[in-house]
Amino acid sequence: MKKKVLLMGASGSGKTSMRSMIFSNNPASLTSRLGATIDVEQNHVRFLGDLILNLWDCGGQDAFMDSYLTTQRSTIFSHVGVMIYVFDVEMREPEMSKDLDYYQECLGSLAQFSKDASVFLLVHKMDLVREGERAAILLKKTKELEKESRDVSVKVFGTSIYDETLYKAWSNIVNTLIPNAQNLSKHLRKFADACSATEVILFERTTFLVIATSSNPDSSDSFPPDTVATHALDPKRYERTSELIKAFKQSCSRLREEFHSLEMELSEFTAVLDEMTKNTYVLVVVHNPIVETAAIKMNIRMARRKFEELQGDSLVS
Amino acid sequence: MASMQDSLALKPSNDFARRTKILLMGTKRSGKTSIQQVLFNNLPPKQTFYIEPTKRITKHAFDTFIPLEIWDCPGDVTVDSLDTPLSEFTTILFVIDIRALYQEPISKLVEFMVAAHQVNPDINFEVFLHKAEKLMEDDKIEYYRLIHEGVMDRLADESPEYEQVPLNFHLTSVYDHSLQDAFSHVLHKLVDSLSFLEDLLNIFCSNTSSPKAFLFDTTSRLYVATDASPVDQATHNLCCDYLYMLNAFGPLFKSNMTNDSSPPDQSPSTPPPTAITSPSTSLASPNPIHPNIGPPTVSNLPKTLPMTPGSKPVFYPSASTSLSPSHPGTTLTYHLVTPHLALLALLPSEVYEMRRGLVEWNVVWFREGIREIWEVEREGRSGKGP
Ligand SMILES: Nc1nc2c(ncn2[C@@H]2O[C@H](COP(=O)(O)OP(=O)(O)OP(=O)(O)O)[C@@H](O)[C@H]2O)c(=O)[nH]1
Ligand SMILES: Nc1nc2c(ncn2[C@@H]2O[C@H](COP(=O)(O)OP(=O)(O)O)[C@@H](O)[C@H]2O)c(=O)[nH]1
Ligand SMILES: [Mg+2]
Numbered sequence: 190m191k192k193k194v195l196l197m198g199a200s201g202s203g204k205t206s207m208r209s210m211i212f213s214n215n216p217a218s219l220t221s222r223l224g225a226t227i228d229v230e231q232n233h234v235r236f237l238g239d240l241i242l243n244l245w246d247c248g249g250q251d252a253f254m255d256s257y258l259t260t261q262r263s264t265i266f267s268h269v270g271v272m273i274y275v276f277d278v279e280m281r282e283p284e285m286s287k288d289l290d291y292y293q294e295c296l297g298s299l300a301q302f303s304k305d306a307s308v309f310l311l312v313h314k315m316d317l318v319r320e321g322e323r324a325a326i327l328l329k330k331t332k333e334l335e336k337e338s339r340d341v342s343v344k345v346f347g348t349s350i351y352d353e354t355l356y357k358a359w360s361n362i363v364n365t366l367i368p369n370a371q372n373l374s375k376h377l378r379k380f381a382d383a384c385s386a387t388e389v390i391l392f393e394r395t396t397f398l399v400i401a402t403s404s405n406p407d408s409s410d411s412f413p414p415d416t417v418a419t420h421a422l423d424p425k426r427y428e429r430t431s432e433l434i435k436a437f438k439q440s441c442s443r444l445r446e447e448f449h450s451l452e453m454e455l456s457e458f459t460a461v462l463d464e465m466t467k468n469t470y471v472l473v474v475v476h477n478p479i480v481e482t483a484a485i486k487m488n489i490r491m492a493r494r495k496f497e498e499l500q501g502d503s504l505v506s
Numbered sequence: 507m508a509s510m511q512d513s514l515a516l517k518p519s520n521d522f523a524r525r526t527k528i529l530l531m532g533t534k535r536s537g538k539t540s541i542q543q544v545l546f547n548n549l550p551p552k553q554t555f556y557i558e559p560t561k562r563i564t565k566h567a568f569d570t571f572i573p574l575e576i577w578d579c580p581g582d583v584t585v586d587s588l589d590t591p592l593s594e595f596t597t598i599l600f601v602i603d604i605r606a607l608y609q610e611p612i613s614k615l616v617e618f619m620v621a622a623h624q625v626n627p628d629i630n631f632e633v634f635l636h637k638a639e640k641l642m643e644d645d646k647i648e649y650y651r652l653i654h655e656g657v658m659d660r661l662a663d664e665s666p667e668y669e670q671v672p673l674n675f676h677l678t679s680v681y682d683h684s685l686q687d688a689f690s691h692v693l694h695k696l697v698d699s700l701s702f703l704e705d706l707l708n709i710f711c712s713n714t715s716s717p718k719a720f721l722f723d724t725t726s727r728l729y730v731a732t733d734a735s736p737v738d739q740a741t742h743n744l745c746c747d748y749l750y751m752l753n754a755f756g757p758l759f760k761s762n763m764t765n766d767s768s769p770p771d772q773s774p775s776t777p778p779p780t781a782i783t784s785p786s787t788s789l790a791s792p793n794p795i796h797p798n799i800g801p802p803t804v805s806n807l808p809k810t811l812p813m814t815p816g817s818k819p820v821f822y823p824s825a826s827t828s829l830s831p832s833h834p835g836t837t838l839t840y841h842l843v844t845p846h847l848a849l850l851a852l853l854p855s856e857v858y859e860m861r862r863g864l865v866e867w868n869v870v871w872f873r874e875g876i877r878e879i880w881e882v883e884r885e886g887r888s889g890k891g892p
Contacts, residue, residue: 316552351552387759387761388759420762421761421762422758422759422760422761423757423758423759423760425758426758426759429754430755430758433751433754433755434751436747436751437748437751440743440744440747440748441744441829443740443743443744444740444741444743444744444829446744446829446830446836447829447830448827448829449827449828449829449830449831449835450827450828450831451825451826451828452825452826452827453752453824453825454824454825455752455755455756455823455825456756456821456823457756457757457759457761458759458760458761460755460759464831474759476761478821
């Protein structure tokens with residue numbers, strides 16, 4: 190199964206940088222060496238075995254944008270699964286108005302050629318905004334962008350390549366491309382119960398984006414009450430874990446080693462991060478001090494085959 | 507952080523009679539406060555951009571294997587305005603922006619060296635050529651050579667006797683682990699019992715076939731000691747990154763419901779509790795159960811053992827990460843040995859997986875050794891010991 194993902198936005202807004210961090214495991218410090226993208230750079234990334242992401246990184250200089258919206262229009266905007274439009278948070282007038290015009294034309298083209306595509310808007314380089322002001326600025330931008338989007342429903346995220354926000358946004362994006370992610374979550378919940386785990390998180394192997402978790406998103410009205418709700422864990426734990434593991438993987442590769450697995454028996458919790466299937470990693474977090482990592486590892490080993498099957502099913506829509 | 511100063515103010519040297527004092531100085535904007543904050547206050551390097559100029563001398567207490575007191579100075583401090591005899595300091599750490607190829611920092615360094623030498627010829631002089639990440643590899647060496655030569659020439663002008671004064675240069679940057687590495691070397695000269703710590707590490711390495719082991723301070727990520735094998739940069743970086751990750755994971759999945767298994771007392775004044783865990787702890791045989799059947803898996807051996815009857819059980823956090831799934835792979839292990847110190851070791855995965863009991867037994871033994879050396883250090887400081 191192939192899904193086309195369009196990366197659009199003004200030149201210098203950060204599209205190629207985020208792509209190189211998420212899909213090529215490059216550190217943020219290397220992004221300053223990237224040159225402007227000329228025309229469209231197409232990439233096929235195998236994501237979760239049979240799901241192939243067809244990334245179209247569209248260079249954002251005006252000349253290219255004009256051509257996307259005219260001569261190349263049907264090529265660019267046909268068969269799109271997701272369009273991601275990146276806005277530089279520091280962009281001011283008059284560039285901003287021009288960028289919004291381009292954005293609206295992109296929406297128009299999508300409506301014509303791929304009316305079911307989802308649209309994600311990233312307000313990027315949030316690290317340049319002082320920490321105390323980030324929430325307010327993001328809220329203001331979100332309102333603005335929602336208004337500009339008229340009747341198209343969009344999801345807005347604030348992002349930066351220097352922190353975990355990038356992983357949160359991209360996990361949400363790829364989740365719309367996995368048809369039966371709910372089914373995976375259901376089985377993760379069963380697995381969590383079997384391991385006495387507070388929480389189980391499934392990651393895609395190369396990007397370490399979160400594919401599914403055992404936590405019930407609407408646990409407030411579930412019965413019996415969700416264990417996680419009573420444990421009140423850090424709300425940023427998913428994207429922070431992606432970020433931390435990706436960074437550690439980089440330091441391993443600098444030593445020409447390859448990160449394989451992690452076990453922790455810390456005073457706060459016990460956890461194992463290990464391969465689940467050929468394309469996924471699983472993190473099992475346990476707060477019951479009697480459970481040892483060796484037991485968790487054994488459970489993961491025994492659940493592998495089941496999850497290989499489920500993963501295959503989850504991609505059949 | 508304010509708390510460090512507060513704690514110093516609240517209990518002026520009650521546990522340790524004498525803190526080892528380090529004078530952190532150098533010209534304006536050279537990066538002194540950044541160094542102090544990144545190492546001892548967990549400030550993210552990028553945030554150093556917002557640091558305000560230091561107006562007056564600020565003392566920062568930091569407890570690691572030995573108690574330190576770091577004096578952060580304003581750029582214009584002089585021997586006279588310091589108001590404290592230089593003999594009070596064990597080390598003078600002089601920070602120079604590596605790109606500052608003018609005379610001012612050099613004159614100042616030489617002025618302090620001459621003054622310090624008169625009151626205490628044994629004082630350690632350490633020079634951090636800072637912000638080194640801004641230069642290309644070749645330029646770093648060239649700038650280092652120029653500054654080094656400049657200092658040596660000026661010293662020779664003062665008096666030939668200064669040619670013998672040991673002076674150590676380090677290339678540092680807050681943006682990589684060169685800063686931790688350099689400061690670790692500064693620290694090593696201050697630990698009287700260093701050779702005993704190194705012996706323990708050497709024994710650990712030979713008993714477990716470990717090619718490299720460090721005793722790390724977990725919060726600052728400085729290493730207090732390492733075994734005799736040479737430290738390569740990449741391995742050191744990996745260990746620093748590993749500690750960073752583990753430190754970050756703790757609070758991330760901390761539950762407000764967890765209670766019992768609290769870590770050893772965080773107060774540095776309390777000696778770490780004696781470990782009475784036996785080698786068999788590690789040989790726990792799990793009873794895993796297929797996820798689809800049966801009750802939760804529970805292993806049959808407790809992770810925590812009572813230290814003395816009636817007291818709270820002691821739990822020592824540990825972690826391991828296996829690098830490369832293929833054989834022979836390497837495993838990087840982490841074992842907390844005191845509230846602030848952890849043993850980090852590279853082990854052949856084969857040893858870690860097949861002979862876990864041996865490794866754990868050596869950790870227990872190592873922990874005991876560290877505790878004993880630490881107690882001697884402590885007694886020496888409080889004036890009770892020899
Ligand atoms: N401060 C900050 N800078 C960023 C961030 N993301 C990217 N950048 C920088 O922005 C610059 C431009 O990034 P690119 O990824 O080449 O931009 P692009 O959108 O691909 O540009 P075109 O290919 O011309 O359309 C680079 O110097 C990046 O280092 C971010 O989150 N914060
Ligand atoms: N490039 C670079 N800049 C640094 C480094 N360390 C500190 N700085 C910057 O140098 C400036 C001065 O730092 P500060 O700690 O206030 O210097 P002080 O006056 O010596 O205490 C700040 O803007 C820091 O961000 C480094 O390793 N590399
Ligand atoms: Mg680009």
